[in-house]
Amino acid sequence: MDHDIDRILISRHRIAERVMELAAEIARTYAGDVEAGLTLVTILSGSLIFLSDLIRCLPLRMKIGLITVSSYKGTKPTPAAILQQLNTDVTGRHVLLVDDILDTGGTLRLVREQLVSAGPKSIRTCVLLRKPSKAPPDVPADFVGFDIEDVFVVGYGLDFNDHYRNLPDIAVLRPEVYAS
Numbered sequence: 527m528d529h530d531i532d533r534i535l536i537s538r539h540r541i542a543e544r545v546m547e548l549a550a551e552i553a554r555t556y557a558g559d560v561e562a563g564l565t566l567v568t569i570l571s572g573s574l575i576f577l578s579d580l581i582r583c584l585p586l587r588m589k590i591g592l593i594t595v596s597s598y599k600g601t602k603p604t605p606a607a608i609l610q611q612l613n614t615d616v617t618g619r620h621v622l623l624v625d626d627i628l629d630t631g632g633t634l635r636l637v638r639e640q641l642v643s644a645g646p647k648s649i650r651t652c653v654l655l656r657k658p659s660k661a662p663p664d665v666p667a668d669f670v671g672f673d674i675e676d677v678f679v680v681g682y683g684l685d686f687n688d689h690y691r692n693l694p695d696i697a698v699l700r701p702e703v704y705a706s
């Protein structure tokens with residue numbers, strides 16, 4: 527697998543540190559208002575590993591919701607589409623949407639629209655990565671792990687054709703891999 531990788535962009539150690547910092551920020555945000563209940567809604571499949579690390583650093587009472595969205599074919603963006611609807615009721619609850627990467631914003635915009643119609647008490651967004659050169663102003667993120675340049679990244683849950691999710695670091699693929 528290593529020969530497909532051009533370079534490591536963010537090491538596993540830096541990710542672990544930043545996830546702990548994000549969890550502390552999130553815990554401070556919700557600490558004063560736990561009555562309504564908190565649901566972390568995660569967008570599958572790319573956010574799986576991020577979510578599992580994040581929640582183990584979060585000492586808050588919470589539920590987990592899952593929604594599956596497709597938005598990429600290989601390295602090419604396609605219009606975001608919901609493949610599996612949210613599996614839990616978030617009416618009246620605080621919702622923290624958790625996604626792996628905010629790229630063009632199509633995925634988060636679509637999921638947010640769905641959630642609003644369920645009538646949650648609040649919606650905030652947490653992304654591990656954001657591409658600031660592409661993220662549109664109407665799709666804000668409340669918690670951001672890392673701002674990155676506009677390169678296609680894999681690892682730590684992020685995939686190319688469903689591969690490389692198990693890389694512990696976040697890496698840039700060699701262009702030849704997706705050109706072939």
Ligand code: XMP
Binds near residue numbers: 677
């Ligand atoms: P949008 O463009 O909708 O993208 O903000 C969000 C979803 O697209 C996938 N995505 C990527 N996946 N490397 C990946 O492995 C990337 O560089 C990348 N950019 C976008 C991802 O599933 C994300 O949730």
